[in-house]
Amino acid sequence: MSVEAPARPATPPPPPSGPSAGRRVGALLLRWWRRLTAMRTAIILLFLLALAAVPGSLLPQRSLSQNNVRQYFTDHPDLAPVLDDLYLFDVFSSPWFAAIYLLLFLSLIGCVLPRAAEHFRSLRTPPPPAPRNLLRLPDSGRLDSSLPPAAALDVVEEELRVRRFRVVRRETAGGPELSAEKGYLKETGNLLFHLSLLALLLGLAGGKMWGYEGSILVTEGQGFCNSFQQYDTYSSGPLVDSGDLSSMCVDLEQFRAEYEENLTASSFTADIRYGDPQGEERKTTIGVNEPLRIDGDRVYVTGHGFSPTFSVTLPDGTAFTDVATPFLPTDQRTLASEGALKLPDLGAGQDDQLAIEGFFAPTGLLQGGVLTSVDPRPLAPQVAIIAYQGYLGLDSGLPQSVYSLDRSQIERGRLTEVGAANLRVGESLDLPDGTQVTFTGYKEFAALQYSHDPGQLWVLAAAVALLGGLLGLLLLRRERVFARAGSAPDGSGTVLTIASLARGGGESGPRFTELSDELRAALTAAAPRTAPSDPEVPPRD
Amino acid sequence: MTDSSLAELSNTLFSVSVALYSAALVAYCAELAFGRRRRRAEELVGAETGQGGGVALADRPAAGTAAETPGANRWGVVALGVTVLGALTHAGVLLTRGLATDRLPWGNMYEFATAVVLVAVVAFVVFAVRSPNLRHIGVFMMAPVILSLVAIGLGLYTEAAPVVAALRSYWLAIHVTAAILGFGIFMVSGIASVLYLVRSRPGAEAGTGLVSRLPSPAALDRLAHRTAVFGFPIWTFAVIAGAIWAEAAWGRFWGWDPKETWSFVAWVVYAAYLHARTTAGWRGRPAAWVNVVGLAVMIFNLTFVNLVSTGLHSYAGVD
Ligand code: HEM
Numbered sequence: 001m002s003v004e005a006p007a008r009p010a011t012p013p014p015p016p017s018g019p020s021a022g023r024r025v026g027a028l029l030l031r032w033w034r035r036l037t038a039m040r041t042a043i044i045l046l047f048l049l050a051l052a053a054v055p056g057s058l059l060p061q062r063s064l065s066q067n068n069v070r071q072y073f074t075d076h077p078d079l080a081p082v083l084d085d086l087y088l089f090d091v092f093s094s095p096w097f098a099a100i101y102l103l104l105f106l107s108l109i110g111c112v113l114p115r116a117a118e119h120f121r122s123l124r125t126p127p128p129p130a131p132r133n134l135l136r137l138p139d140s141g142r143l144d145s146s147l148p149p150a151a152a153l154d155v156v157e158e159e160l161r162v163r164r165f166r167v168v169r170r171e172t173a174g175g176p177e178l179s180a181e182k183g184y185l186k187e188t189g190n191l192l193f194h195l196s197l198l199a200l201l202l203g204l205a206g207g208k209m210w211g212y213e214g215s216i217l218v219t220e221g222q223g224f225c226n227s228f229q230q231y232d233t234y235s236s237g238p239l240v241d242s243g244d245l246s247s248m249c250v251d252l253e254q255f256r257a258e259y260e261e262n263l264t265a266s267s268f269t270a271d272i273r274y275g276d277p278q279g280e281e282r283k284t285t286i287g288v289n290e291p292l293r294i295d296g297d298r299v300y301v302t303g304h305g306f307s308p309t310f311s312v313t314l315p316d317g318t319a320f321t322d323v324a325t326p327f328l329p330t331d332q333r334t335l336a337s338e339g340a341l342k343l344p345d346l347g348a349g350q351d352d353q354l355a356i357e358g359f360f361a362p363t364g365l366l367q368g369g370v371l372t373s374v375d376p377r378p379l380a381p382q383v384a385i386i387a388y389q390g391y392l393g394l395d396s397g398l399p400q401s402v403y404s405l406d407r408s409q410i411e412r413g414r415l416t417e418v419g420a421a422n423l424r425v426g427e428s429l430d431l432p433d434g435t436q437v438t439f440t441g442y443k444e445f446a447a448l449q450y451s452h453d454p455g456q457l458w459v460l461a462a463a464v465a466l467l468g469g470l471l472g473l474l475l476l477r478r479e480r481v482f483a484r485a486g487s488a489p490d491g492s493g494t495v496l497t498i499a500s501l502a503r504g505g506g507e508s509g510p511r512f513t514e515l516s517d518e519l520r521a522a523l524t525a526a527a528p529r530t531a532p533s534d535p536e537v538p539p540r541d
Numbered sequence: 542m543t544d545s546s547l548a549e550l551s552n553t554l555f556s557v558s559v560a561l562y563s564a565a566l567v568a569y570c571a572e573l574a575f576g577r578r579r580r581r582a583e584e585l586v587g588a589e590t591g592q593g594g595g596v597a598l599a600d601r602p603a604a605g606t607a608a609e610t611p612g613a614n615r616w617g618v619v620a621l622g623v624t625v626l627g628a629l630t631h632a633g634v635l636l637t638r639g640l641a642t643d644r645l646p647w648g649n650m651y652e653f654a655t656a657v658v659l660v661a662v663v664a665f666v667v668f669a670v671r672s673p674n675l676r677h678i679g680v681f682m683m684a685p686v687i688l689s690l691v692a693i694g695l696g697l698y699t700e701a702a703p704v705v706a707a708l709r710s711y712w713l714a715i716h717v718t719a720a721i722l723g724f725g726i727f728m729v730s731g732i733a734s735v736l737y738l739v740r741s742r743p744g745a746e747a748g749t750g751l752v753s754r755l756p757s758p759a760a761l762d763r764l765a766h767r768t769a770v771f772g773f774p775i776w777t778f779a780v781i782a783g784a785i786w787a788e789a790a791w792g793r794f795w796g797w798d799p800k801e802t803w804s805f806v807a808w809v810v811y812a813a814y815l816h817a818r819t820t821a822g823w824r825g826r827p828a829a830w831v832n833v834v835g836l837a838v839m840i841f842n843l844t845f846v847n848l849v850s851t852g853l854h855s856y857a858g859v860d
Contacts, residue, residue, distance in 0.1 A: 474773065
């Protein structure tokens with residue numbers, strides 16, 4: 001269907017009887033579509049996708065580590081903003097990465113769908129007639145038989161059917177002939193492979209759109225519920241409505257880390273209680289390689305550490321007992337950790353806020369007054385703490401880390417150091433105003449991650465189908481065999497011309513020789529009175 | 542035997558393998574040297590009959606083996622035998638490691654790379670036994686094998702030790718085994734393509750040097766393609782299995798971690814090689830180049846990504 005555009009006198013004279021503008025645009029679009037869907041284009045796009053992924057592995061990525069990106073900005077203050085403008089710190093969510101991905105998607109659709117239709121048609125049409133001159137085909141030859149032509153072809157047909165060929169017989173001017181084909185599954189595998197690639201891309205995209213992920217550190221005895229406000233960090237797809245998060249709460253009862261003699265960690269497990277806050281609560285144990293899976297959501301243990309506990313007693317007798325805060329490991333081998341305890345609200349009549357910043361060693365060793373950790377197991381826990389009083393700046397509107405103090409408050413003198421000490425469990429630090437800070441022990445914390453990816457199973461199914469298609473495509477052979485029977489020149493018996501065409505799956509020559517040997521044997525067996533004769537194989541050139 | 546003496550035995554076997562492979566290398570050289578005489582004889586025959594098809598002759602299995610001088614043949618069989626011995630001690634390296642640590646012996650980069658080279662040697666032996674003509678690439682197989690092993694021994698060596706918690710999963714057996722098989726087979730494929738590129742250079746036919754005694758370009762190309770066809774589904778499976786494991790171990794099945802990114806790049810390059818080989822205009826040398834790039838990406842993914850960049854795949858265990 002095409003619509004003639006009205007003639008436009010103002011345009012320069014068109015080439016004689018040139019197509020209308022509408023048709024020209026149509027033709028142009030069609031040409032672009034053909035170019036986009038050519039297999040060559042798909043391969044180039046695929047290459048581009050691979051190439052585009054490379055900077056994502058060489059430069060720090062926000063999706064992997066915000067800290068490394070910040071570090072890169074400090075190390076390369078001039079270069080980093082330029083790279084940032086090119087989305088080089090967010091390669092995998094950049095517009096240009098998406099552009100390649102979408103073009104590849106279109107290209108695959110354009111090339112796979114027509115092929116699928118054609119394959120479907122070819123499954124229901126018989127193999128094509130034999131070419132006129134069979135001996136032109138690279139794998140071809142002659143077989144003699146004393147049987148009459150039709151009977152000789154019957155033998156060939158029977159042999160091919162046993163080998164699972166689809167066979168049709170035709171009567172032509174040149175004599176009776178036969179076309180046979182097998183290996184349709186190779187093309188089916190090819191299509192399955194390429195369609196799975198499409199399905200996989202769709203699944204990935206769906207997961208990105210509707211998926212989310214939140215992380216939180218939970219100390220033993222505490223818990224969290226699945227909501228973005230509670231997570232320390234989270235990321236979510238553009239189509240996630242924060243009201244739609246599945247309602248689920250998780251409490252950490254106990255965390256255990258086990259070690260080999262040489263202090264290699266051998267297992268991490270967390271005993272948790274979980275469930276819908278309205279529903280019943282269940283218990284389970286999760287660990288490395290063993291997440292909790294519930295209705296498309298998963299809960300993982302991604303790390304662990306210690307939360308030292310402190311009791312603070314104010315001069316007026318107000319006491320805060322066993323307050324725990326996670327200290328972040330700075331050395332994974334010894335679990336030496338750093339963190340801060342902030343007490344912004346010390347109760348009525350207390351203007352000053354209190355903070356303790358410090359270093360925790362599960363197995364401490366004091367060398368020249370400096371505390372270090374020598375073992376990840378909590379054999380002799382110690383802390384080195386500095387206490388501050390003053391204003392923490394929590395309500396200043398600027399976000400600050402839960403795990404460290406805001407340096408600028410200290411620099412501005414709003415937060416002043418009031419004491420420091422190395423403490424063992426049970427030991428205390430007395431501050432000048434009479435406040436007592438006691439190191440009462442430790443709990444373990446687990447870094448938990450809550451994940452929701454609705455595309456995940458879809459992607460898995462597509463990947464399995466992709467592999468299946470690939471195996472079919474690479475390992476199967478598509479093969480056609482043609483045979484034509486003619487009377488021998490001396491009138492006694494038949495000359496059979498046979499030829500085969502193969503695609504994929506190794507060398508065709510030896511297989512053809514094998515097939516013709518077997519056909520010859522079958523022909524001989526069907527006509528036992530005649531002596532076998534050699535096939536004349538014409539020279540190939 | 543105690544664990545530490547088993548670990549020591551493993552180290553000894555490693556050196557023995559390198560020594561055996563070196564001996565095999567010498568024998569392959571001898572085979573080629575004796576083959577030179579054979580070639581002259583062939584050329585004479587060629588000139589007499591006016592066919593001049595020395596290469597084609599060598600390529601035809603029946604003619605090729607018949608024309609082999611007994612000397613060359615003997616050296617070839619010795620070389621192959623010593624290679625097999627080397628592969629056995631090489632397997633012993635991994636076996637004793639596994640016994641010493643009571644786990645699969647591919648938990649760190651040293652063990653992984655050692656296993657990859659073993660797969661490459663075994664794949665080569667299988668091909669060389671099935672078509673003796675391919676034995677002639679023995680020198681060019683053994684040289685990179687020996688170099689890789691020396692580099693692995695010097696650069697990647699790690700004491701036998703238990704693995705971290707994340708690696709204690711049956712997915713280690715599935716994912717890493719597949720990656721080792723795929724990588725080892727790609728190594729043979731890549732070497733065949735390099736040799737193909739050398740052999741199919743214009744003028745290589747005429748030479749009398751080492752190069753002209755390689756199998757024909759067609760045979761090398763076939764070897765490269767068949768190994769790549771074999772390796773590609775295995776590599777695909779390795780990547781899929783890795784993603785399934787990552788879903789359980791790291792909380793997401795794909796996160797563009799450097800290792801994941803480069804595995805994807807390698808996968809794409811091999812897919813492109815398989816396509817290129819069946820696409821007009823890319824057949825022959827351009828396709829072979831793509832295959833060589835594929836091997837380069839695999840090696841980069843093993844070395845640079847493990848040793849230089851930081852990612853979740855830090856099982857490398859090299860200090
Ligand atoms: C325009 C889109 C595409 C078309 C028309 C197409 C077509 C084909 C065809 C015809 C084959 C069989 C080759 C042969 O004749 O033996 C094939 C094989 C293959 N395709 Fe594609 N392809 C396309 C895109 C892709 C993409 C994007 C990939 C991504 C990895 C891919 C991966 C493969 C692989 C690995 C093979 C096996 C190669 C072989 O049999 O030698 N293809 N494809």
